[in-house]
Amino acid sequence: MNIKIIIQAAFIFLFLLAGMSCEKKGNNYSGNEQRSFCYWNTSYVSDSALWNKLEANHLYVRYFDVDWDDLSGEPKPIASIWSNDSLPFNFTPSVFLTNKVFEKSSEQVLDSLSAKIKRRIDDITTSFGASAFYGREYQDRHLNQDSLRNIVIGEYKNRYKDILIDCDWTAGTKDKFFYFLNRIKKDCSSKNITVTLRLWQYKQTKTAGVPPVDRCLLMCYNMQTANNFNVKNSIASLDELKKYISGDKYPLILDVALPIFSWAVLFRNEQFVGLIGNATDKDYKDNFIEYESLENGRYRSLTDKVIGNYFMRKGDIIRVESISKKELNDMAQYIKKEIPMDKYSRITFFSWNKSYIENYGTEEIKEIYSLFGK
Template sequence: MKVYGLLLLLLICSCEPAQDPPAVSFYYWKTTFKLDPVERTALAENSSEKLYLRYFDVGLSQGKPFPISAIIFKERPTQTIIPVVYIKNEVLLQDNISVSLLAKQISDYIQQINKHQKLTTQELQIDCDWTLTSKARFFALLEALKKLVNGPLSATIRLHQVKYFEKTGIPPVDYGVLMYYNMGKLSPNMTNSIYDSKTAAGYLRSLLVYPLALKIALPIFGWGVHIRQGKVINLLNRLSAEALADTHVFERQTDGKYKILQDGSYFGQLFVAGDLIKLEAIDTPTLDQMATELNKHINNKPTEIIFYDLDQTNIQHYAHDLFQKTAARFH
C-alpha cells in the first residue's frame, strides 16, 4: 500500500501542468509612434500583446505641473496599450501642489490623447523616482489616480526603493515594475552604469522580502558617454559601435573607448579633438546573467518581462529568440 501510494503521488505530481514562462512585452519610449519593420517583427515573434507606451512627462513650468513631449501617433497600435507617464520628482516637491488636481489633469490628458487617436486604454503606469521628501505626495497622487483609472495602476520601482522599502514605502498600486538597470552613475572610467554585477549584488537579497508583486524591466539599450578632459559632458542615446566606424574621425583605444580625431558636430553634439566616447550596452551573456540572478532572488515569479526599449537600434543587436529565452529563465 505504501508503494502504491507513492506511485499515485508521483503520478499526480507528474500530471501538474508546468508553469508558463512570463509574457514578453516592450516599452516604447519615443515621442512619435511609428513602428519600423524590425520593431514590428519583434512584437510578432514574441507574441507581445502589450506595449508600454510613454504618453508624456510631467515637469514644471512657472512652478506648476505641465505636460512635456506628448506622444504623437503616426499609426494606430494593434497591441493593448498601457500609457506610461513619467513624473519628475521636482513636481512633487512643490509645496503648493494639489495631488487631486494633478491626478485629474493626468487622467484628462490621457483621455484627450486617446479620444484624438480613437484609442481605449484600461490601465496606467506611473514612472517616478520618488524620495523620502516626496513620498507622501506621490503616494497620495497614486491613491487619487486609482479612483480615476478603470483598471490596474502600476508604478516603476528602483532598486534603492526595494532595499530600503521600510523607509521609502510601498506604493499603493496593483503591482510594481522593477527597473533592473541604471545602477550606477555615469563616469569616465570603464564601469557600466546600466548594469554592474557588484552593485546589483547589494540589492538582490532585498527582493526576497519585498512585499509588492513585481514585473521585471530589463535593458536592451545602449548609449555613448561623451568625455572631455576626464569629465562626463553628455549622453548620446542609442549610440552603437556601428556609428563609430569612420576611422578618420573615431579612433578606437586599447581600453575600448573612442577618441575624436577632428573637431566637429557628431550625433547632434559638438566635439573637439581629443574628446572620448565610452560605449555602454548590455550583451546577450550579461542579459542572461541578469535574468538568472533575479530568478534566484525574486519573491514571486513575474508574469511579465518588459524590455526597455523597443527600437530598431536596440533590437538588431540580439538574436530573434533572445527575448523568449530570457523570459524562460524565470521558472
C-alpha cells in the same frame, strides 16, 4: 431585417465581446500579456512584422511627461506622444512625473493634476482609437461611420487594464507622491495603478517607502551614474545588480524591465558633456581616422566634429555602453532566482527600437521570455 442593421449589430457584438474579454480580473493582468516592451519616444510607428516575430503581446507606451512650470507656477504636461498608427491589443499608458512636481505641489494641486492626467490619457487613447478605426476597412456605405468610430474608440479605452506612473521619488517627496497615487487610484478607479521601481527604492524600503499600489515595474538598468568618468558601464551589470537585489524580498508583486538599449557617454577633460543615443562599438572601433581605440569600450576623438546634439573636440573621450547577450542572460537568471513573481508578471525590455532589437537578436530576446516561462 435590413442588411445595414445586421452588419452593424454584428460589428457592435464583436467589439463588446472583445472589451469583455479584456476586463481586469481583480488586481491581475490577463494571462497573455507577459512578453512586453517599453516604448519611450514622442512619435509612435508600429512594426507588426517585428512584433509578430518576437511573439510580443504587451507594450508600455509613454504617453507624456509632467514637469513643474516655473512661469505658471503649476505642473504641466510636456512631450506628448503622437501617431497615426494603432497600438497592439495589450498596452499600458505610462506617464513620467519629475520630482520637482512633488517638491512644489500642494495636495490641492495634486488633486487637480490627477484629474488632468486622467483626461489627457483619455484624449491620447481616443486619438489612438481613431487611428485604429481609420486604419481598418470599416469604410462601408452600409454602416454608420460615426457610430462605428465611437465604438472603436470606446473599446480602445476599455482595452487597457493599468496605468504606469513613472517617478524616481525620493525620501523627501515620497509622502506627496504616495498621496498623488491614492488620488489617481480614485480618479482612475476602473484601472490598476502601477508604479516604476528603481533599484535603490527596491533595496532601501525604509528610506523610499513602499508605494500604495498592488505591483511595481522593477527597472533593472541605469545602475550607476552615467556622468562618472570612472564607471565602466552605467547601464547594468550582474555585479551591480547583486548589490541591490539581496536580503529581504520586496513586499509587492513585481514585473521586471531589462535593458537592450545602448548609448555613448561623452566626456571632456573627464567631465560629463552628454549622452549620445543608440550608439554601438561598431560606430567607432573601425573608424581609425576619427577615433583612437582605448580600453573598456572607450574611444578618443582625433578630430573636431558634430555628433548627435554635441560638438566633439579633439581629445574628447567617448564611453560606449551596452549589455552583452551573456551579461543580460546572467542577469535574467539571477532575477528569476531572487525575485518572486506571479504567473501574471511581465518581462519587459527597454526599449522598443528596431536597431536595439536587431543588435541584440530576436531569438535571444525570446529565449529570455522563455527563461521566465513567458
